[in-house]
Amino acid sequence: xxxxxxxxxxxxxxxxxxxxxxxxxxxxxxxxxxxxxxxxxxxxxxxxxxxxxxxxxxxxxxxxxxxxxxxxxxxxxxxxxxxxxxxxxxxxxxxxxxxxxxxxxxxxxxxxxxxxxxxxxxxxxxx
Ligand SMILES: [Zn+2]
Numbered sequence: 001x002x003x004x005x006x007x008x009x010x011x012x013x014x015x016x017x018x019x020x021x022x023x024x025x026x027x028x029x030x031x032x033x034x035x036x037x038x039x040x041x042x043x044x045x046x047x048x049x050x051x052x053x054x055x056x057x058x059x060x061x062x063x064x065x066x067x068x069x070x071x072x073x074x075x076x077x078x079x080x081x082x083x084x085x086x087x088x089x090x091x092x093x094x095x096x097x098x099x100x101x102x103x104x105x106x107x108x109x110x111x112x113x114x115x116x117x118x119x120x121x122x123x124x125x126x127x
Pocket of ligand 1: 089093101
């Protein structure tokens, strides 16, 4: 897909809404271009992003959405090739670091699409 200003704006708004819905208090920084990945020191170790639709740099609260990938066909909607689903997928990694890819992961994405709300992610300062 083309990296158009209006697409970026839509994804950023979507990200803010979904973060509220699933209890992420601090919205991640979203990046969309290969040069942004390369320019951020936080991405060291995970820089060959061309074959991914999205990458979550969880410890750095940073998400790459590969919107220019030929596999991203649409902005909105469910399923492989939709930027919206890619964003939600990466937000699930950010919010629930213990859930691995699989049935539970997919169910969580489905529930989020269906509008389920979740409590705020517990902070690290709670000891
Ligand atoms: Zn994943």
